[in-house]
Amino acid sequence: MKVEVLKLDNFGRGIAYINDKICFIENALPNEIVEIETVKENKKYIEAKVIKYIEKSPLRIEEECPYSNICGGCNLNHICFNDENRFKINKVKDIMNKYANIDKELVKTIIYHDRNNYRNKLILHGKDNYIGLYKENTNEIIPIQTCLISNPKINEIIKVLNNTNKEIKEVIIKTSNDNSKVMVKITGTIEDTSILEKLCNVLIINNKYLTKDKVIETNIGNKKYLEGIDSFFQVNNTLTKELYDEVLVNVKDKNYKTILDLYCGTGTIGIYISNYVKEVIGIDYNESNINDAYKNKELNNVNNISFICDKVENKIDDFKDIDLVIVDPPRAGLDTKTKDYLKEINPEKIIYVSCDPITLARDIKDLDTYKVKYIKVFNMFPRTYHCESVCILERR
Numbered sequence: 001m002k003v004e005v006l007k008l009d010n011f012g013r014g015i016a017y018i019n020d021k022i023c024f025i026e027n028a029l030p031n032e033i034v035e036i037e038t039v040k041e042n043k044k045y046i047e048a049k050v051i052k053y054i055e056k057s058p059l060r061i062e063e064e065c066p067y068s069n070i071c072g073g074c075n076l077n078h079i080c081f082n083d084e085n086r087f088k089i090n091k092v093k094d095i096m097n098k099y100a101n102i103d104k105e106l107v108k109t110i111i112y113h114d115r116n117n118y119r120n121k122l123i124l125h126g127k128d129n130y131i132g133l134y135k136e137n138t139n140e141i142i143p144i145q146t147c148l149i150s151n152p153k154i155n156e157i158i159k160v161l162n163n164t165n166k167e168i169k170e171v172i173i174k175t176s177n178d179n180s181k182v183m184v185k186i187t188g189t190i191e192d193t194s195i196l197e198k199l200c201n202v203l204i205i206n207n208k209y210l211t212k213d214k215v216i217e218t219n220i221g222n223k224k225y226l227e228g229i230d231s232f233f234q235v236n237n238t239l240t241k242e243l244y245d246e247v248l249v250n251v252k253d254k255n256y257k258t259i260l261d262l263y264c265g266t267g268t269i270g271i272y273i274s275n276y277v278k279e280v281i282g283i284d285y286n287e288s289n290i291n292d293a294y295k296n297k298e299l300n301n302v303n304n305i306s307f308i309c310d311k312v313e314n315k316i317d318d319f320k321d322i323d324l325v326i327v328d329p330p331r332a333g334l335d336t337k338t339k340d341y342l343k344e345i346n347p348e349k350i351i352y353v354s355c356d357p358i359t360l361a362r363d364i365k366d367l368d369t370y371k372v373k374y375i376k377v378f379n380m381f382p383r384t385y386h387c388e389s390v391c392i393l394e395r396r
């Protein structure tokens with residue numbers, strides 16, 4: 001069937017209509033005429049794939065990655081970086097306006113760095129003697145030689161693993177932001193570990209550390225952070241500093257006394273701003289994150305931060321007299337209890353760091369005793385449809 005693509009949806013898929021039913025088409029751009037095949041259909045929508053491009057958009061670019069449309073990692077390889085950034089800021093503007101009635105002008109700008117080699121973490125899966133990435137929405141492994149968005153050290157490790165006899169279930173590779181340190185965890189068997197032992201600062205095979213070091217150190221601005229294999233760490237090598245600086249400008253010189261850093265991971269944001277406030281309390285439910293958060297506190301000689309290892313929703317009602325709350329939840333956003341208590345605590349400001357604009361819009365709407373001062377978009381995940389936002393909420 002031949003259709004004309006009208007616009008993009010929030011996931012970067014083309015939208016067309018067939019007998020008034022919405023049809024989502026992977027790798028299709030506005031104004032393209034494409035021949036499609038239905039992949040899935042229900043009462044409300046159709047999902048389709050392109051069989052043939054009859055008229056291509058002038059915005060379409062050659063896809064550099066050999067695994068494009070196969071591995072399921074990046075889905076915006078077919079537009080240039082400028083168009084990708086334009087798509088992302090417009091998507092955040094539209095979502096904010098549609099779901100939270102926010103003036104589009106309050107979504108100020110999109111900040112971006114490199115389109116390639118920006119990732120400091122990659123998880124690969126293995127079968128027989130090969131390793132690779134899952135094909136989208138399947139358990140089928142696509143063998144890979146290199147990953148365009150991962151940093152060079154990760155690609156060096158992939159090359160070594162590809163040249164070694166192995167039977168691996170999973171490999172986690174993490175690097176420091178300056179690309180100097182590398183940490184690898186392998187589940188499975190590998191014939192020769194000698195090259196890996198030379199290359200890796202931390203090497204873990206089947207939960208056994210083959211190196212003296214158990215963590216790698218990385219810098220963000222003038223702070224140092226230790227990171228274990230199981231701890232959360234922002235994946236963009238360079239843009240994380242800009243993201244944290246956006247939080248910092250909203251804290252500096254404001255004389256805030258007590259601050260909550262909710263969903264604090266390894267304590268990175270709380271430590272980043274700790275010089276400018278009296279006291280920070282970080283909460284995260286992941287034990288490995290909180291263990292590393294305490295190490296990071298010590299590494300940076302910070303005396304005014306403490307951490308709680310628990311769910312935010314279990315602890316949020318313990319607090320009052322808080323000047324500022326920073327939240328950085330996972331994609332699901334904030335739960336109802338947390339939002340209700342945030343309104344009760346009634347801090348002067350809430351800084352909401354979000355990795356999903358849809359749940360951000362929902363939560364802004366629910367936090368109705370606050371108004372949006374501005375939102376900035378950070379393209380932390382180039383080539384994918386994902387983006388991060390920092391939203392500054394002020395008490396009405």
Ligand SMILES: C[S@@+](CC[C@H](N)C(=O)[O-])C[C@H]1O[C@@H](n2cnc3c(N)ncnc32)[C@H](O)[C@@H]1O
Binds near residue numbers: 283
């Ligand atoms: C997006 S990360 C943010 C980490 C940190 N702010 C940073 O910049 O590195 C979200 C964090 O929330 C934690 N988390 C998820 N659900 C939680 C919950 N209900 N209560 C506490 N922590 C939670 C995860 O362990 C993860 O560290």
